[in-house]
Amino acid sequence: MSKRIITISRQFGSGGRTIAKAVAEKLGYAYYDKELIEKVAEMTGFDPKYIEENGEYAPGKSIFSLASSYISSSRVMGGMSAYDYLWVVQRNAILEIADKENCVIVGRCADQILKDREDALHVYIHAPLEARAERIVRLYGESEKKPEERLKEKDTKRSVNYKHFTGEVWGDSRNYDLCLNSEKFGIEKCVELIVGLAKD
C-alpha cells in the first residue's frame, strides 16, 4: 500500500527538514512545516510567532505572560491553557490535512496523532552531535551560545513537548516506522529511501 502521508520528526540540525522538503517535491505531496503554522494561525487567531515558538515546545514560560502577549482576547479556549488549546487546534489541523491530501508533515507529534493510519509512513531523522553542530553553524551562522548548547536546548524542548502531549519518548525507534542516521547515509540517500518506501 503506498503511503499518502509522511510524517518526519527530526533532531535539530540533522537535515530532517531539508529531507522532508525534498521528499514532498519528489512525491508531489503538499509540504507542511511553516505552512502548518499559518493554518493554525488562521484557525485560532494566535500570532504565527507564538505558534512557531510553542507548537513544538513544552511549557517553559508563564502561560499568563504568553497568553497576554499573543493571544487574541476574543477567542474562547474553554478553560484550557494556551498550550493545551494550541495542541488541540494543531492536532485537528493535522487530522484535517491528512484526510484532505497527500502530504509530508514535519514534527509537531504528527507521528502520534496519525499513529494508526495504515497509509502513513512515520520517519525520524537523527545525526551525531558533532555533525549537527557543524551543520547549524554552516547554515545558520554562529551565535552567542555554543552550537552544542543550541542543539541540546532545542532537542530537550522537543522531547519534553512530545512526552507532555503523547506520553511517549521522542526518538524511541518504536514510535516510528523508519529511523535514519542522516550523517551515515547522507541527505540524498535518506530522501531516496523514504520516497522508495512511500511508493511501495
Added chain:
Amino acid sequence: MSKRIITISRQFGSGGRTIAKAVAEKLGYAYYDKELIEKVAEMTGFDPKYIEENGEYAPGKSIFSLASSYISSSRVMGGMSAYDYLWVVQRNAILEIADKENCVIVGRCADQILKDREDALHVYIHAPLEARAERIVRLYGESEKKPEERLKEKDTKRSVNYKHFTGEVWGDSRNYDLCLNSEKFGIEKCVELIVGLAKD
C-alpha cells in the same frame, strides 16, 4: 563506503534474526548468533547454555548459584563476576570477528562495541506487540505464559542488559544507523533495504 560489518539488534518476535540470516546469506557474510555462543564457549570454558541464557541478559539470578552450576572451576576470572567476565570475553570475541571477516552479528550490544567503526552498519528491528505475539506463537508455539508476557519479559531483560553494560537506552534510534518496523515493511523489504545500504 561499503559496510563489512552489520550489527542487528531486535525486539523478540520482530523477525530480526530471520532478517539478519537472510542479509548474511545475500551478502555472503559470516553470520554470528548461536555461532558467537560457541566461540565464547571455546574461549571461556563456559557452558554454551549459560552463555545463551546470560550473554544478552542482565543479572537476574544469584551469580554464585549460576557460577557453581556452570562455570568450569579451572577458569580464572580475575575477581570479576561471572556476568562481567562473560561480557568482557564476548566483547573481545566480537572485536576479533569484526577485524577478521565480513559479518552479520545479532544482538549482544555489538552496535555499541563497534560503535565508531565507519565500515559498520548498525540496525534495530522492531514491530508492534500484537504482530510479535502472533509471530512467536506461530513459530515457537503456545506456552504457559501469555505471548505478550513472554515478549515483555525478554525485551526487558535485553533492555536492562544493554543499559547495564553500555549505559545507553536499548531501542533509542540514536544508537543505530537504521531502525525498521518489520511489520510495516515486511521481512523481505527489510532484508532488501539493509543489503542495499550495506553495498552503498
